[in-house]
Amino acid sequence: MIPELGHIALILALCLAIVQGVLPLVGAARGMPGWVALAPQAALGQAVLVAFAFGCLTYAYVTSDFSVLNVAENSHTLKPMLYKVSGVWGNHEGSLLLWILILVIFGAAVALFGRNLPATLKARVLGVQGLIGVGFLSFILFTSNPFNRLLPAPLEGNGLNPLLQDPGLAFHPPFLYLGYVGFSVAFSFAVAALIEGRVDPAWARWVRPWTLAAWCFLTIGIALGSWWAYYELGWGGWWFWDPVENASFMPWLAGTALLHSAVVVEKRDTLKSWTVLLAILTFSLSLLGTFLVRSGVINSVHAFATDPTRGVFILLFLVLVVGGSLVLYAFRAPALQGVGVFAPLSREGALVLNNLLLAVACAAVLLGTLYPIALDAINGSKVSVGPQYFNAVFIPLIAPLIAAVAIGPLLAWKRGDLSVALRRLLPAAIALLIALAIGLWLIDGRSFMALLGLGLVAWLGIGALCELSLRIKLFAAPVSETLSRARHLPRAAWGMTVAHLGVALLVMGITVSQTWQVEVQQVMRPGESVQVGPVQYRFLGVSPYKGPNYTAQRGRFEVLEDGHVMHEMQPAQRRYQQPPMETTEAAIRPSLLGDLYAVVGEGDADRGWAVRLYWKPLVSWIWLGALIMALGGFLSLSDRRLRVGAPARRRSDAAAAAE
Amino acid sequence: MRLTYLVPLALFVVIGIGLAIGLTLNPREIPSALIGKPVPEFSLPPVQGRDHGLSTADLKTGQPSVVNVFASWCVPCRVEHPLIMALKRDNLAPIHGLNYKDDPADVVKWLNQLGDPFTRTGADRNGRVGIDWGVYGVPETFVVDGNGQIVCKHVGPLMQHDLDTKIRPLLQDLAAGRASKVKC
Numbered sequence: 001m002i003p004e005l006g007h008i009a010l011i012l013a014l015c016l017a018i019v020q021g022v023l024p025l026v027g028a029a030r031g032m033p034g035w036v037a038l039a040p041q042a043a044l045g046q047a048v049l050v051a052f053a054f055g056c057l058t059y060a061y062v063t064s065d066f067s068v069l070n071v072a073e074n075s076h077t078l079k080p081m082l083y084k085v086s087g088v089w090g091n092h093e094g095s096l097l098l099w100i101l102i103l104v105i106f107g108a109a110v111a112l113f114g115r116n117l118p119a120t121l122k123a124r125v126l127g128v129q130g131l132i133g134v135g136f137l138s139f140i141l142f143t144s145n146p147f148n149r150l151l152p153a154p155l156e157g158n159g160l161n162p163l164l165q166d167p168g169l170a171f172h173p174p175f176l177y178l179g180y181v182g183f184s185v186a187f188s189f190a191v192a193a194l195i196e197g198r199v200d201p202a203w204a205r206w207v208r209p210w211t212l213a214a215w216c217f218l219t220i221g222i223a224l225g226s227w228w229a230y231y232e233l234g235w236g237g238w239w240f241w242d243p244v245e246n247a248s249f250m251p252w253l254a255g256t257a258l259l260h261s262a263v264v265v266e267k268r269d270t271l272k273s274w275t276v277l278l279a280i281l282t283f284s285l286s287l288l289g290t291f292l293v294r295s296g297v298i299n300s301v302h303a304f305a306t307d308p309t310r311g312v313f314i315l316l317f318l319v320l321v322v323g324g325s326l327v328l329y330a331f332r333a334p335a336l337q338g339v340g341v342f343a344p345l346s347r348e349g350a351l352v353l354n355n356l357l358l359a360v361a362c363a364a365v366l367l368g369t370l371y372p373i374a375l376d377a378i379n380g381s382k383v384s385v386g387p388q389y390f391n392a393v394f395i396p397l398i399a400p401l402i403a404a405v406a407i408g409p410l411l412a413w414k415r416g417d418l419s420v421a422l423r424r425l426l427p428a429a430i431a432l433l434i435a436l437a438i439g440l441w442l443i444d445g446r447s448f449m450a451l452l453g454l455g456l457v458a459w460l461g462i463g464a465l466c467e468l469s470l471r472i473k474l475f476a477a478p479v480s481e482t483l484s485r486a487r488h489l490p491r492a493a494w495g496m497t498v499a500h501l502g503v504a505l506l507v508m509g510i511t512v513s514q515t516w517q518v519e520v521q522q523v524m525r526p527g528e529s530v531q532v533g534p535v536q537y538r539f540l541g542v543s544p545y546k547g548p549n550y551t552a553q554r555g556r557f558e559v560l561e562d563g564h565v566m567h568e569m570q571p572a573q574r575r576y577q578q579p580p581m582e583t584t585e586a587a588i589r590p591s592l593l594g595d596l597y598a599v600v601g602e603g604d605a606d607r608g609w610a611v612r613l614y615w616k617p618l619v620s621w622i623w624l625g626a627l628i629m630a631l632g633g634f635l636s637l638s639d640r641r642l643r644v645g646a647p648a649r650r651r652s653d654a655a656a657a658a659e
Numbered sequence: 660m661r662l663t664y665l666v667p668l669a670l671f672v673v674i675g676i677g678l679a680i681g682l683t684l685n686p687r688e689i690p691s692a693l694i695g696k697p698v699p700e701f702s703l704p705p706v707q708g709r710d711h712g713l714s715t716a717d718l719k720t721g722q723p724s725v726v727n728v729f730a731s732w733c734v735p736c737r738v739e740h741p742l743i744m745a746l747k748r749d750n751l752a753p754i755h756g757l758n759y760k761d762d763p764a765d766v767v768k769w770l771n772q773l774g775d776p777f778t779r780t781g782a783d784r785n786g787r788v789g790i791d792w793g794v795y796g797v798p799e800t801f802v803v804d805g806n807g808q809i810v811c812k813h814v815g816p817l818m819q820h821d822l823d824t825k826i827r828p829l830l831q832d833l834a835a836g837r838a839s840k841v842k843c
Contacts, residue, residue, distance in 0.1 A: 073734045150734075158734045277667060284671075295682060311682045319675055326668040333664045370677065377680035579732060580760040580786075 003068050006056025007147040013049035013104070014137040016042050020107075020130030024123035025195075036119050039126035040111035046133060047108035054088075054101045057146050061088050067153035070094060070146045076159035078549040086170035087160045092294060092310075093146035095173055099290075100136050102174075102181040106210075107133070110185060117206060124192035125185070132184055135317045143310045162550070162576040162583045168228035172221060176248055179218020180286040183255060185210035187283035190276045191325050194332040199272040204265035207279065209637055211262060215255045216633035222248050223626035234584030234599045236519070236614050238622060241390040246369045247289030253362035254282040257355045264351050268413060270338030271348070274355070277329060284322040285362070291318055292369070343415040350408030350416075357401040364393040395449070402456045402507065405500055406463025410470075424470060428463035435459075443515065453511025461504035468497045495636025499629045506625030513594075513619035525608040529560070533615025535596065536560040537569075542600060542609055550576040552585070555600030555609065559589070571600045571611075595619050693809045698726075698801075699791035703781030706756070706770070707763040713755050713781030719807035723833040725754045725826070726801040727777070728789065730761045731769035733797045739816035740773050746822060747776035751830040756780040759789050759797050802826065804833055811841070 020042035027035025057070070061084050066072040074091045075084060083090075089098040107129040114122050140146070163169075189207045193199045225248070230238040239245065258278040264271040295311030342348040368385045375381055406428055410421040422429075435458035439451045469475070471493065472485040518533035526541035540556040554572040558565050571587035589596040594617035603609030702714035711717075718724055727743055729736040747754055756777035758766050763782065770777075783789050792801070795814075802811040811829055813821060825841055832839035 069734075154734070154737065156732075158732060273664070281667070291678065315675070315678055315682060318678075322671055323668070323675070326671055330664045330668050334661050370674065373681035374677050377677055 002056050002059050003065070003147040003149070006053040006060075007145065009049045009053040009056070010137060010141055010147075013046050013053070013100075014134065014141060016046045016049065017130050017133035017137055020046065021127055021134050022130075023127075024130070025127035028120040028123045028127070029195075033119070036123040039123040039130075042130065043104070043107040043111040043126050046130075047104040050097075050101050050104045054097055057094060057097060058085060058088050061085065064157065065153075066155070066157050067149055067151060068146075069148045069150040072150050072154050072157045074160050075157040076549065077156065079160060079165070080548060082167070082170060083160055083165045086164075089173050090160050090164045090169075093140065093144045095177075096136070096140050096144055096294075097146055098174065099177050099181060100133070100140060102177045103129070103133055103136060103184060106181055106185050110188075110210075114206075121192055121196065121203075121206075124195055125188045128188035128191045129184065132188070132321065135321065139310075139313055139317065143313050159549070159576070159579050161579070162574065162581050163232060166228060166232050168224055168232065172224040172228055174221075175217050175224060176221030179214050179216075179221050179255075180248075180251060180289065182210060182214025182217060183251060183279075183283045183286050186214065186258065186279040187325070190279035191328065193276060194325075194328045197332055197335055199265065199276060199336050201266045201269050204262045204275070208259070208262050208266065211255065211258055211279075211282075212633050212637045215252070215259055216630040216637070218248070218252050218255060219626055219630040219633065222252060223623050223630075226626075227623050230619075231586055231588050232583070234586045236586075236597055236599075236612070236616070238619070241368070241385075241387045243369050243372075244289075244293050246365050247285075247292045250362050250365055250369075251282050251285040251289065253358050253365065254278060254285050257358040257362070258282050260351050260354050260358075264348050268338075268340035268342065268348055270340040270342070271352070272336040272338055273329075273333040276333060276336065278355070278359075280322070280325045280329060284318075284325075285366075287314075287318050287321060290314060340414070342413070345411065345418050346416040347408065347411045347413045350404060350411050353404055354401060354408065357397050357404075361394055361397040361401075364397065365390065368393070395452075399452060399456060402460055402503065405503065406460045406467075409464075409467045409496065409500075425459075425463050425466055427466055428459050431458040431462040447515055450511055450515040453507055453515075457504050457508045457511065460507070461501060464497050464500040464504065491639040492636045495632045495634075495639070497632070498635055499632025502625045502628030502630075502632055504625070505621050505628060509618050509621030509623075509625055513616050513622070516617045517619075518615040520613045522611065523603065523608040524611050526605075528608075530613065532596075532613045533594075533617070534561065535566070535615065537598065537613050539609075539611065542603070542605075547574065550574045553600070555587075555598070555611070557587070557598055557613075559596060567596075569596065569598045571598045573600065573602075590620050592620065593617065693793050694812060696809055698803055698807050698809055699788070701781075701788045701791060703757070703783055703788055706758050706766050706780040706782045708767050709775075709777075709780050711779040713757065713779045715807065717755065717779055718803045719805070721805040723752045723802065723804050723810075723830060724778075725752055725830070726757055726792075726803060727754060728757045728759050728792070728794050728797055728799040728801075730759045730797050731765040732761065735816040736798045737773070739798055739818075740776075742817050742819065742822055743776045744774050746826065749827065751827065751834065753778040757788070757792070757794075758782050759794060760784065760786045800826070802829055802833075810839075 020039060023035045024039035024042075026032070027038070059065075060068045060071050061075055062081070064071065064075060064077045064084070066075075070091065070093050074094070075087045079087065087094070089095040107126060110122070110125060110129065114125070117125070186207055189203065189210070193203055225245070226238045229240065230236070258275065261271050261275045261278055265275050291311070291314045295314055340348070368389050371385050372383050375383055406425060407418075407421055410424055411418070432455050435454040436451060439454040443450055471489060472482050474482050477485075520530055520532050522530065524530070524539040526539055529536050529538035536559070538558040538560060540558060542553050542555045545552055545554055552572045552574040554570050557569045557571075559567045559569060567589055569587035569589060572585040574583045574585055575581075576583065584599055584601075587598045594615060597614040597616055599612040601610035601612070698715055698718050700715050703712050705712040718726070725746070743754060754776050756779070758780055760783065766782070781788065786794075792799075793812075798816055800813040800817055801809055804810050810833070811825065813825065817826065829839050829841045832841065
């Protein structure tokens, strides 16, 4: 009964989405206030219906109703409650429902919080959101219904893939989708602006909070996924350039570019058609990611079980959405002429450089991701593009970008003076030289990449602090003035500095952990010990134990520092019963200085066990850096200029203060 | 309309065509190394309560046969099960079951409840034989000719369409001793 109610709610939501996708757009074009006013109501109604359907599916999972095919295929009575709930989105159908839920929540949020939007613009934005909803609701209802029944019902379910039974992964998809789907709002704003034929600073100010929120969520989502790969797969790596990782990374790169170009539209009323194009491309890349993961064109550890009709459906949808919006763009964008002019050496110029490098990096990732498909389509050969390609292309594009990030904020709008900016960066230049000297001393010039990384970190980190200290007149004015300036500095400025410092931390984590990692792989017998980096691991042995839905072999290590036992580590191999599968549980002792990481593999008491032991200095800075970047985004989001409902006059005051 | 504004659209058209072609290809269809090769050497005891186990010799009897890799814990196996029963009723060839990583009591219950289409069954408790067969997902179905050569491999649950266009014509061709046009 409950699943049928959920099914009916989805059908009603589709009907409402059709209403929302058609009437407000027609109403806005023909000047019919009644139809225009329909949009917010329809958006709210859709949110209620989809939330109800999602609740129904969750109920089926929580009560282990195996007469629902989706539950039988993905759940099990012995699973802990957290994973019964997260199992709802641990599969194709359920995750699609989550996607739609987030889409309609964003729609409802625009309806609720967009009170200061002009009625027709709001109707058009919600109309486009409605059309996207029509596509996804038909997709789920016609090809991937999560409420299909299985009769007779089996006594027990198939269980969730044990790799997904993990707290990091329980929250990874919701954050990722908040990011992906959040960009749909930027997309809808872009299409609405193209329909209206008007892009102005006010438009940029309305788009920016949505883009910023989506970007923050996507950043957290990618970081969670990377963290999960690090500790759950047991390979010790944190990024694999897997096609599905790339699918989430491309919208992030495009979204980062969009954030920065929207600033130019807002402040200088130029770069309009480019910003609109970026908004379209960012969401298109999110959709492309959905296509890659769910259609079966690529083979990946993440790819869902696939079915060709789904692929055809998403491709058609992709063609309609992306093709349609790009056609609209081709017709309307030439009319969007920028007003503000600027010299190449200016804040705008720096942001254009940022956009250029991010866009090219994004294109390079896209090329590497699609190349295997292209080659298979052309001559049928099976290849995969590995990290060598991505590292070789990506690093040379991102390194100059990071170097420029320190300079850009110090250039003035319209026309900047590079020599003044560089003089202000003198402390950063000194830090750069010190970092290079330390790097050369530590590694004997073995690794160019390590030197590059350390140099960039010093330059960007100190550069961002230089910029901040100039704004608050640190040491140049009395302490009271500095404090007062710091208090009155717009949150957006703080957000920028924090996010840029996050980038520096991230690069630091990557550089140090890649260069100074120590890895030992060997067979060990109980009682033996081995030196790994600064610590000594003493192997105590392996013993079996039983968990709620698995059995395991647990190894025990004592970690000694200068002969003293500091911690005990217990890596394990788990063997799940349902479905039968083995997982590696690495034992990780994280700290800010570096992680201890131990994995125990096959073996027995006579011959010893195969073990892998690591010392990974500063590796947690990678995720810390990503979280700080997201924190910077949220800080910027809390700027009163962007807070919806803030009086317009106050908004312009704050904007003036930010100049 | 200035031409530069058409560039994104043109690029998207190229990517779209590529993706459409990509959709018709199957990345999982790793050109199976086993097709045309003899079945691996193995010998498995029968599933509890059945008399006939499964070994290499049973697949070299001069008569073509079907080997279905299944497990009681696998929901898609339950979905394809009625079709395996239907194939059994056609009586085209003996169907053997390779029971993959299963609990002995569960599989007996499963076969008793849903029906047993298998002439012989092999219980591969630890999955070692499955590795030799290149099994990487359950269910999988193999067609083996009378000399014990693997002719066809199907990954995933069999659908009515697969039976009609692949398995049945192939078995009829093998029985008649003619070269088959069926693509696997």
